[in-house]
Amino acid sequence: MKKKGVFIAVEGIDGAGKTTQACMLVKKLRQMGYEAAYTTEPTYGRVGDLLRLHVSKQKPRAPLYEALLFAADRFEHVKREIQPKLRRGLVVVSDRYLYSSLAYQGAAGVSLPWLREVNFFAPKPDLTFYIDISPAKSLKRKAGKVGAYESLSYQKKVRKIYLDMAEEEGFTVLEGEKGAEELHRDMLSKVLKLLPKPRKGGG
Ligand SMILES: Nc1ncnc2c1ncn2[C@@H]1O[C@H](COP(=O)(O)OP(=O)(O)O)[C@@H](O)[C@H]1O
Numbered sequence: 001m002k003k004k005g006v007f008i009a010v011e012g013i014d015g016a017g018k019t020t021q022a023c024m025l026v027k028k029l030r031q032m033g034y035e036a037a038y039t040t041e042p043t044y045g046r047v048g049d050l051l052r053l054h055v056s057k058q059k060p061r062a063p064l065y066e067a068l069l070f071a072a073d074r075f076e077h078v079k080r081e082i083q084p085k086l087r088r089g090l091v092v093v094s095d096r097y098l099y100s101s102l103a104y105q106g107a108a109g110v111s112l113p114w115l116r117e118v119n120f121f122a123p124k125p126d127l128t129f130y131i132d133i134s135p136a137k138s139l140k141r142k143a144g145k146v147g148a149y150e151s152l153s154y155q156k157k158v159r160k161i162y163l164d165m166a167e168e169e170g171f172t173v174l175e176g177e178k179g180a181e182e183l184h185r186d187m188l189s190k191v192l193k194l195l196p197k198p199r200k201g202g203g
């Protein structure tokens with residue numbers, strides 16, 4: 001299979017600004033004449049719906065079960081959405097991806113090598129952004145929105161795994177406390193380095 005598009009993942013703890021930035025990026029790329037698609041995990045497919053229900057209701061958590069559901073959801077995401085769009089040459093921006101599973105289920109005690117193994121089918125993004133904020137900031141930004149992953153100690157563990165992976169895998173780490181516009185400019189400039197000139201106006 002020949003891949004023509006560019007695959008970008010946006011990662012970070014809750015409230016880091018992933019959705020804000022992924023949407024700004026896609027909007028800007030489209031304005032510039034690129035074909036770009038926003039997508040997110042968990043997906044809005046059947047397994048994704050099940051996951052959201054589970055994550056919001058299930059106490060105590062069942063990390064291994066969640067890891068398998070996230071992997072199944074990702075399998076559908078990759079096969080039905082990401083790969084077909086990349087084959088069509090799109091820039092695909094995923095708001096959370098594989099590394100969310102590694103960080104969150106890893107922080108809940110699931111073995112990282114095993115998590116990698118069950119996600120073996122997931123292609124490596126061409127570019128992964130890790131938007132870094134402190135767990136304290138995360139709680140502040142998400143105040144009022146009750147999430148399953150909100151405890152401070154848990155978010156600290158998640159962030160530690162993300163930062164370790166960022167170093168090992170060469171993620172682009174961004175300071176998430178910067179303003180949204182500044183972050184957007186930083187991300188856009190990295191992305192544009194991977195793209196040919198846009199069709200619109202470029203000829
Ligand atoms: N750079 C930023 N500076 C300050 N607040 C931000 C920034 N980016 C996003 N926010 C705000 O923080 C909250 C969480 O942002 P969001 O993009 O939903 O984060 P995530 O998708 O990573 O959970 C939102 O209320 C959003 O408006």
Ligand SMILES: [Mg+2]
Nearest residue numbers: 018019020095
């Ligand atoms: Mg979000």
